[in-house]
Amino acid sequence: MNPRRGVTFATALRAIVRQDPDVILVGEIRDHETGVLAAEAALTGHLLMSTLHTNDAATSVLRLCEMGVPRFLVAAVINAVAAQRLIRKVCGGCAQEYAPAADELRGLRGGLEVLAGDARLRFVRGTGCARCEGTGYRGRVPIVELLVVDSAMREAIIGGVASPTLHAMAVAGGMTDLRSAALARLFGGETTTSEVVRVSAGMIGG
Numbered sequence: 001m002n003p004r005r006g007v008t009f010a011t012a013l014r015a016i017v018r019q020d021p022d023v024i025l026v027g028e029i030r031d032h033e034t035g036v037l038a039a040e041a042a043l044t045g046h047l048l049m050s051t052l053h054t055n056d057a058a059t060s061v062l063r064l065c066e067m068g069v070p071r072f073l074v075a076a077v078i079n080a081v082a083a084q085r086l087i088r089k090v091c092g093g094c095a096q097e098y099a100p101a102a103d104e105l106r107g108l109r110g111g112l113e114v115l116a117g118d119a120r121l122r123f124v125r126g127t128g129c130a131r132c133e134g135t136g137y138r139g140r141v142p143i144v145e146l147l148v149v150d151s152a153m154r155e156a157i158i159g160g161v162a163s164p165t166l167h168a169m170a171v172a173g174g175m176t177d178l179r180s181a182a183l184a185r186l187f188g189g190e191t192t193t194s195e196v197v198r199v200s201a202g203m204i205g206g
Contacts, residue, residue: 009034017041026050032068039069042077056178057083057147058167061157075157081147085199086140087182087191091132095124097189104193108183122189141190143181143199148173 001007009026010033016024017037028051029035042048054060060081064074100123126136147170149157156166171177176184182196 010037013037013041017044017046022047024048028052029064029067035064035067035069036073039064039073039077043073048077054083056163056167057081057145057175058163058170060147061166062163071158071160075149075154078149078157080149082144083147083178084142084144085178085182087143087185087199088137088195089139089141089190090124090192091126091129091136091138093131093138094127094129094136095189096127097122097124099123100193108193108196121187123186123193124189125192136192137195141185143178143185145170145175145177145181147175 001009001012009028009030013024013026013034014037024038024041024046026034026038026048029038030053038048038050052060052063054063058081060083061074061078065071126132126138128134128136132138147166150173153166153169156169167177179196179200182191182199185191186193186196
């Protein structure tokens with residue numbers, strides 16, 4: 001992109017659409033013009049994939065509407081939204097299982113103090129070693145949620161429902177949200193309670 005020369009996401013997208021491609025990749029939708037052009041391109045039969053900066057999948061709808069893309073257009077063109085975050089992984093060189101205290105789990109909410117006594121769950125933390133430079137973590141793993149837009153959700157978007165409502169509809173339809181994905185990593189012994197609390201900040205249900 002080179003805004004000084006007039007090369008922006010919007011102008012590039014306009015030129016790309018003229019070539020009639022089957023699939024269009026847009027690095028990021030960041031303004032009204034790009035959002036409307038992207039939506040119109042998708043509406044005419046192109047498979048368009050792009051990125052947005054939001055806290056979770058459901059908030060992407062609100063983000064597009066805030067940019068000035070009409071709700072009916074947003075509802076018509078979105079098929080699915082995938083949201084992801086990276087969560088730090090416990091170092092395999094110094095990982096140790098332990099029984100977390102109730103106050104440690106309190107930040108997770110949802111009665112997880114009871115789950116802590118479930119023998120099937122593994123709580124692990126790194127003690128620090130040369131391999132992880134004393135941090136207790138080494139590498140990262142993704143947590144992902146995939147919101148699939150169905151006919152009921154399209155009607156809800158047109159009706160102007162809030163992001164938490166869309167999130168609840170998606171979860172009721174079988175979506176594993178970011179928080180649940182993070183908890184699955186925690187209970188699988190891949191990350192820690194503090195990491196789950198950290199990545200949950202700002203997300204719906206977090």
